[in-house]
Amino acid sequence: MRERVFGQGRDNMIRRTARILEIIxxxxxxxxxxxxxxxxxxxxxxxxxxQKDLELIRHRLGLELRHENGTYFFQRLPRVPTTVYPLSEALALLMAARAAQAIPGVNSAELAAAIARLESIFPPSLEHLVQEAIDELPRRAVKGHRQTMLTLLH
Known part of the structure; x- marks a missing residue:
């Protein structure tokens, strides 16, 4: 996906990559x-x-993008394999996902669905402790909250 276009800087490449992922x-x-x-x-x-982004999705990424009646759909999307996480990694992922809710521009509906799935992997005996830790996370990303976030994530 590292297509180099003359005059396009690193920031433009990052924005394009983010746009392509969002289009998908x-x-x-x-x-x-x-x-x-x-x-x-x-x-x-x-x-x-x-159109260039859609061609990249179709040809370089190999996704089965179809065009019908002026709109787009995927014939089939690849499935992500199931992964088993140690408790510490699962908790870190959950905390990071919760912290991401404070960042503007993150798709909130999909993030909420991902968080619900992450929360469901914890054993019932830990639900209360996990919820307590999550409730302590700041709701906004503010400079003064960075230390609190880092401490809780640690």
């Missing part, structure tokens, strides 16, 4: 809803840039 999420979350024009308006780029 948008199309996967609402198949048949997103047209090239709607995507261009939403991301505030040209339809030509969206």
């Amino acid at each position: 999420q948008q199309i996967a979350g609402a198949p048949g809803r997103w047209s090239r024009q709607k995507l261009a308006e939403y991301h505030e780029v040209s339809e030509r840039m969206i």
Whole structure:
């Protein structure tokens, strides 16, 4: 995905990568809803840039992106394999996901679903302790809360 375009800096590449990932999420979350024009308006780029992004998704990433009646959908998306986490890693992931809720620009519905799945892997005997730790996390990312967040994550 490291396509080099003349005059495009690192920031533009990061923004493009983020846009491509978001386009994949948008199309996967609402198949048949997103047209090239709607995507261009939403991301505030040209339809030509969206077309390049869609081609990258289809050809370089190998996702089965289809176009029908002016909108896009995925024929099939790859499944992520099930993973087993040690308790410490699962707790760190849950805390990081909860902390991400304080960051603007993160898709809140998908993040909430991911958090619910993460919370469900903890044994019932730990639910109360996990919830207590999560409740202590600050709700906003403010400079003064960084130490609190780091302490809780540790």
